[in-house]
Amino acid sequence: METLTFRTRELAKVYGEGRSAVHALRGVDLDIPKGEIVVLLGPSGSGKSTLLNIIGGLDRATGGDAFFRDRNLTAMTDRELTRYRRDHVGFVFQFYNLMPSLTARENVELVTEIARDPMDPDTALAMVGLHDRVDHFPAQLSGGEQQRVAIARAVAKNPTVLLCDEPTGALDSTTGRAVLNVLKNVNEKLGATVLIVTHAASQAAMADRVIHFADGGIRKIEINETKLAPEEIEW
Amino acid sequence: MVSPLDRKLLRDLWRIKGQAAAIGVVIAVGVAMLVMMSGLVTSLVQTRDAYYDRYRLADIFAPATRAPDRLAHRMAAIDGVSAVEPRVTGSALVDLPGLDLPVQAQAVSLPDLSAPRVNDVFLTDGRMIDSDHADEILLLRSFARAHGLRPGDRISATMNGARHGFRIVGLAQSPEFLYTTAPGELIPDDARFGVLWMSRSALSAAYDMEGAFNEALLTLAHGANEAAVLDAVDRLLAPYGGTGAYPVADQTSNRFVSEEISGLEASSAAVPPIFLGVAAFLLYIVISRMVQSEREEIGLMKAFGYTDTEVGVHYFKLVMAVAVGGALAGCLLGIAGGRALVEVYVIYYKFPFLLFQLDPASFAAGVSVSILSASGGGLLVLRRVFLLTPAAAMRPPTPPDYSRAGNIGRALNAWLDQPSRMVLRRITRQPGRMAGAVIGIACGMALSASMITIYAAFDRTIDLTFNVMDRSDVTVSFTNALSDMAVFELRRDDSVILAEPRRHVPAVFRNGLNSHRGVITGIPPGARLGRALDSQQAEIPLPASGIVLSTALADILNVRPGDRLTVEMREGRQPTLQIPVTAVAESLLGAPAYMNLAALNRALGEPGRMSGVLLAIDRDRAPALYAALRNMPMVAGVSLKSEAEAAFLKTMNTGAGAIRYVMGAIAFVITFGIVYNAARIAHAERYRDLASLRVIGFTRAETAFVLLGELAVVTLAALPLGSLLGHYLSFAIAAGFSSELYQIPTIFDPPSHGFAAIVVIGAAAVSGWLVKRDIDRADLVSALKTRE
Structure with missing residues (x-):
C-alpha cells in the first residue's frame, strides 16, 4: 500500500540566469504521507509556493526529482502533467481565480465536465455551504464566498491532493476560519491530502505536519500530536 | 446541454461586444466590397450577354459604299454565317x-x-x-x-x-x-x-440606295471561324467599297460598355483584396492582443487539467464567432450593396432588364480569408501562451520591467511629468506591440490617402485632357476630307482666334498578334491647339515619317519607340504601311495615334486634305460663328469642348469610375475601425492601471492623458508611414481604374495626404473620446478587485 503522496529529492528551481538568477528552491528533500493536512509556513520568497506549483504540475523544476506516489513528475511530458492535474489535483488560489463570466455552479462544472470521477456540482457547493448561491456570478459574491466556490471547484473532482496557496490570504479571520473548516472537512470526508501554503503561523495548529521554509529550503518539520479545530485558531 | 466553456464563450463575447463589433465591421466591409464588386461584374456581364443574345446583336459588322442586295445571299452562304441582314x-x-x-x-x-x-x-x-x-x-x-x-x-x-x-x-x-x-x-x-x-x-x-445596302450585319453559328468569315466578307465587299468588316468586339458601343465593365472588373480585382488584406491584418493584430489579455484564464484552465487542444478550440470558437460573424454580415452587406449598385449601373448602361448574379467564389474567398487571418492571429499567441507553464501563465501580473526603458529618454525626464513618462516608457518598453498599433493605423491612413489621391488623379486627368492637351474651344468635322484651304475661310471669321486643320483616318494597327482598330490623327507642324505631349507635358515633334502612339495604344500593341508597326488605313485607297514608332505620347483619354498631317496625306495620296478643324474662339462672338457653321454644307458636326468635358466628367462620375466613391467610403469605415480598435485594445490592456491612477487621486483628465497620450503618439507615428504606404497603394488602385477609355495617372498629391491625415486624426479624436467615456465611467473598486 502507498503511504506517501509526495516525495521530493534534491528538488531545485532557479529563475533567470547568471547574476540575476533567483534560487527559489535549493535542493528540497521532503516526504508527505497520504491523507494528512500539511501546512507550509515561511516568509515571502522562501520557496513554499514554488514547491506547491511544482508538485501540482503547474511548473517545472530545474533540478532533482518530485514524485507523486511512484511517478516522477519532473520526467513527465506536458501532456502527462495535464492528465495528472486533471485526474488528481485540486487547486485553491489566494485570489480565487474564478471565471468572472461563469456562475458559481458553472465554475464548478468547468472542472466536473473534464474530471474522471467527479461529484455533483451542487453537492460540492453544498459542502462549502453555498447551496443557495449557485447561480450567482463571482462579482455578486463576497470574497469568502468566492473562495468557497474556488474550494468547491477544487474538491468537485474528488481530488487525490488539494493544493492551497494562501487560501485565506485575502479574507478576514472569521471568513478565513470558515474556509479552513471546509478544507478540514474535505480532508476528512474525501481522504484527500491537503497542502496549505500560508503566512499565518497560527494556522499550523490545524495541521498534521508543519513544514517551515526559509531561503529556498526546509528549515524544520513539526508533527502535531494534537490538532486544533479551525474555530479555535486566531490570527 | 451547453457546456460551461461555451457559456463562458457567449458571455465573453457579450463582454467584448463593442470591440468585437468594431472588428466585425472592418471584416464585414472588406468582405462586402469583394462580394459586391464581383457580384456587380458578374451581373453586368450576364445581363449584357443576355441582352445581346435576346436582341440578336451582330457578330460581324461589314460597312461598304454601296453593295447590291443579292450580295447578302452570297454572304449567307459563307461557312459559319447563321444570318445576314443588309441595311442602309x-x-x-x-x-x-x-x-x-x-x-x-x-x-x-x-x-x-x-x-x-x-x-x-x-x-x-x-x-x-x-x-x-x-x-x-x-x-x-x-x-x-x-x-x-x-x-x-x-x-x-x-x-x-x-x-x-x-x-x-x-x-x-x-x-x-x-x-x-x-x-x-x-x-x-x-x-x-x-x-x-x-x-x-x-x-x-x-x-439613293434602292436595291442596295451600305452595311451588312452577320451573326455566326456556334463554333464558326470568325477570322475566316471576316476575310470572306471583305473579299465579297471589296469591289463595292468595303472598308473592312469588323467583329462586335471592335464595335464602338460594345467596346465602350465592355471596357467599362472590364474597368469595373479590374478595380474589383485590384482594390477589394487590398481592403480585405488590411482588414485581415487588423483582425490578426486584434485577435492576438485579445488572446494575450486572456493569458491568466488560459493558465487557470490548464491548471484544472484542460489540454492545449481544448483551450485552443475554446479560443478558436471565440475568434471564429467574430471573424465568421463579420464575414457573413459582409456577405449580406455585399449582396445588398451589389443589388443596389447593379440597379444603378443597369440604368447607366441602358440595359432593359437585369439578371442579378452572385459570384460564389467571392463568398468563399471572403469567408476563408477572414477565418485564416483570425485563426492565424489567435493560434500564434496561443502557441506562445502554451509554451509557458500554467504557473507562469497565471502568476499574478508581475509589473513589466521598465528598468531599461526608463533609461531611454532619461535626458527628457527633467521636462516630463510622471504621466508623460508613463506614456513614453510604455511606448519604448513594448516596441513590438506599439509597432503593431502603428502599422495598423498606418494601413488605415494608407487606404484613405490612396483613395483621396485617386479622387485627385481623376480631377487631374480632366484638367490635363481639357486644359493642357486640348486647348481648342470648338471642333468642326466635315462630311468628307476637304482641301485645307477651307481653314482660311474659317480664319476670316471675326470670332476665330486660331484655326488648325486636322485629319482623322480610321486605321487598323497591327504588331504581331496584337491589333487595334482606331484612328490616326494628322497634326500640322507647329500646332498649338491639340498636340502630342510627353509625360512632362512637353510637345513631341511629329517627324516627316513615323507615327507617335499614346501610352495606352503602345501598351495594347506592345510596341516601343523604334519598333515598326503595320498600319492599315481604312480610307481612300486604303494603303497598308510599315511605319516606325518614333515616340510614345502621354494621353489620358482613349488610345490615340498621331502623324504629321502632310505625311498622313502623302500616305493616302491625297495631299492638302483635312477632315476637321480645331478652333480657338472669342466666346463672346460664338453665336455668330455657330450661325455661320450651320450654313456650311460640308460641316458634318460641331462639338464644343465644354460639352465634351461635361460628358467626360459625367462618364467618370457615373460609370466605372463612380465606384471610387463607394470604395472611398469603405476606406473611411476601415480607417475608423482600425483607429477605434487600437484605442479599445490599449484601454483593455491598461484598465487596471488607469483605475489605480484614479484611486490614488488622479483626475479623470489626467488619467485619460496617460492612455490618450499613447494613442496620440501612435497615431502621429503612423501618419508618415501610412502616407508612404498610401502612395504605393495608389499606383495599384489607379491601375485598376485605368482602362482603354481613360487613364488615371498617379502622382504624389500632398493635399490628398494632408486630407487623409485629417481623417485619421479625426478618427483618433472620436475614438479617444469614446474610450475616455469608458475611463470616466470605470467602477474603481471592482476594476481593482476583479479581472477586467
Whole structure:
C-alpha cells in the first residue's frame, strides 16, 4: 500500500540566469504521507509556493526529482502533467481565480465536465455551504464566498491532493476560519491530502505536519500530536 | 446541454461586444466590397450577354459604299454565317428648337415587312414604324429623353443634303447603341449624338440606295471561324467599297460598355483584396492582443487539467464567432450593396432588364480569408501562451520591467511629468506591440490617402485632357476630307482666334498578334491647339515619317519607340504601311495615334486634305460663328469642348469610375475601425492601471492623458508611414481604374495626404473620446478587485 503522496529529492528551481538568477528552491528533500493536512509556513520568497506549483504540475523544476506516489513528475511530458492535474489535483488560489463570466455552479462544472470521477456540482457547493448561491456570478459574491466556490471547484473532482496557496490570504479571520473548516472537512470526508501554503503561523495548529521554509529550503518539520479545530485558531 | 466553456464563450463575447463589433465591421466591409464588386461584374456581364443574345446583336459588322442586295445571299452562304441582314445607314443632322447647332445623328434602316434578323430594337414607348408612311421614325430613347422628345413630336433632319420632316412614333433601345459617340469623339454623350430608325424603303430613297445596302450585319453559328468569315466578307465587299468588316468586339458601343465593365472588373480585382488584406491584418493584430489579455484564464484552465487542444478550440470558437460573424454580415452587406449598385449601373448602361448574379467564389474567398487571418492571429499567441507553464501563465501580473526603458529618454525626464513618462516608457518598453498599433493605423491612413489621391488623379486627368492637351474651344468635322484651304475661310471669321486643320483616318494597327482598330490623327507642324505631349507635358515633334502612339495604344500593341508597326488605313485607297514608332505620347483619354498631317496625306495620296478643324474662339462672338457653321454644307458636326468635358466628367462620375466613391467610403469605415480598435485594445490592456491612477487621486483628465497620450503618439507615428504606404497603394488602385477609355495617372498629391491625415486624426479624436467615456465611467473598486 502507498503511504506517501509526495516525495521530493534534491528538488531545485532557479529563475533567470547568471547574476540575476533567483534560487527559489535549493535542493528540497521532503516526504508527505497520504491523507494528512500539511501546512507550509515561511516568509515571502522562501520557496513554499514554488514547491506547491511544482508538485501540482503547474511548473517545472530545474533540478532533482518530485514524485507523486511512484511517478516522477519532473520526467513527465506536458501532456502527462495535464492528465495528472486533471485526474488528481485540486487547486485553491489566494485570489480565487474564478471565471468572472461563469456562475458559481458553472465554475464548478468547468472542472466536473473534464474530471474522471467527479461529484455533483451542487453537492460540492453544498459542502462549502453555498447551496443557495449557485447561480450567482463571482462579482455578486463576497470574497469568502468566492473562495468557497474556488474550494468547491477544487474538491468537485474528488481530488487525490488539494493544493492551497494562501487560501485565506485575502479574507478576514472569521471568513478565513470558515474556509479552513471546509478544507478540514474535505480532508476528512474525501481522504484527500491537503497542502496549505500560508503566512499565518497560527494556522499550523490545524495541521498534521508543519513544514517551515526559509531561503529556498526546509528549515524544520513539526508533527502535531494534537490538532486544533479551525474555530479555535486566531490570527 | 451547453457546456460551461461555451457559456463562458457567449458571455465573453457579450463582454467584448463593442470591440468585437468594431472588428466585425472592418471584416464585414472588406468582405462586402469583394462580394459586391464581383457580384456587380458578374451581373453586368450576364445581363449584357443576355441582352445581346435576346436582341440578336451582330457578330460581324461589314460597312461598304454601296453593295447590291443579292450580295447578302452570297454572304449567307459563307461557312459559319447563321444570318445576314443588309441595311442602309447614313449620317444626319437633326435640328432641334433652342439649340445653336444641329445635332449629329445616325439614320438606320429597319426591314419594311418584318423584324430584323440581326440587330433588333427594343421598343420602349409608342409603336413600331409603318413602312407605308415614309416620315415615321423611331428615336433612340436616351437621345429623346436628353432633349425632352416624345412619341407624336415632329423633328426635322438634313440627310444627304436634303431636309426632311419626321414624326416620332416610338422610342427604342438597342444593344447596338448602348452608347452613342459622335464620329471623331471619344466620349459618349446621350445628348450630342442621336439614332433614328426608319423603314428601309424610306431611307434607301433618301440616300439613293434602292436595291442596295451600305452595311451588312452577320451573326455566326456556334463554333464558326470568325477570322475566316471576316476575310470572306471583305473579299465579297471589296469591289463595292468595303472598308473592312469588323467583329462586335471592335464595335464602338460594345467596346465602350465592355471596357467599362472590364474597368469595373479590374478595380474589383485590384482594390477589394487590398481592403480585405488590411482588414485581415487588423483582425490578426486584434485577435492576438485579445488572446494575450486572456493569458491568466488560459493558465487557470490548464491548471484544472484542460489540454492545449481544448483551450485552443475554446479560443478558436471565440475568434471564429467574430471573424465568421463579420464575414457573413459582409456577405449580406455585399449582396445588398451589389443589388443596389447593379440597379444603378443597369440604368447607366441602358440595359432593359437585369439578371442579378452572385459570384460564389467571392463568398468563399471572403469567408476563408477572414477565418485564416483570425485563426492565424489567435493560434500564434496561443502557441506562445502554451509554451509557458500554467504557473507562469497565471502568476499574478508581475509589473513589466521598465528598468531599461526608463533609461531611454532619461535626458527628457527633467521636462516630463510622471504621466508623460508613463506614456513614453510604455511606448519604448513594448516596441513590438506599439509597432503593431502603428502599422495598423498606418494601413488605415494608407487606404484613405490612396483613395483621396485617386479622387485627385481623376480631377487631374480632366484638367490635363481639357486644359493642357486640348486647348481648342470648338471642333468642326466635315462630311468628307476637304482641301485645307477651307481653314482660311474659317480664319476670316471675326470670332476665330486660331484655326488648325486636322485629319482623322480610321486605321487598323497591327504588331504581331496584337491589333487595334482606331484612328490616326494628322497634326500640322507647329500646332498649338491639340498636340502630342510627353509625360512632362512637353510637345513631341511629329517627324516627316513615323507615327507617335499614346501610352495606352503602345501598351495594347506592345510596341516601343523604334519598333515598326503595320498600319492599315481604312480610307481612300486604303494603303497598308510599315511605319516606325518614333515616340510614345502621354494621353489620358482613349488610345490615340498621331502623324504629321502632310505625311498622313502623302500616305493616302491625297495631299492638302483635312477632315476637321480645331478652333480657338472669342466666346463672346460664338453665336455668330455657330450661325455661320450651320450654313456650311460640308460641316458634318460641331462639338464644343465644354460639352465634351461635361460628358467626360459625367462618364467618370457615373460609370466605372463612380465606384471610387463607394470604395472611398469603405476606406473611411476601415480607417475608423482600425483607429477605434487600437484605442479599445490599449484601454483593455491598461484598465487596471488607469483605475489605480484614479484611486490614488488622479483626475479623470489626467488619467485619460496617460492612455490618450499613447494613442496620440501612435497615431502621429503612423501618419508618415501610412502616407508612404498610401502612395504605393495608389499606383495599384489607379491601375485598376485605368482602362482603354481613360487613364488615371498617379502622382504624389500632398493635399490628398494632408486630407487623409485629417481623417485619421479625426478618427483618433472620436475614438479617444469614446474610450475616455469608458475611463470616466470605470467602477474603481471592482476594476481593482476583479479581472477586467
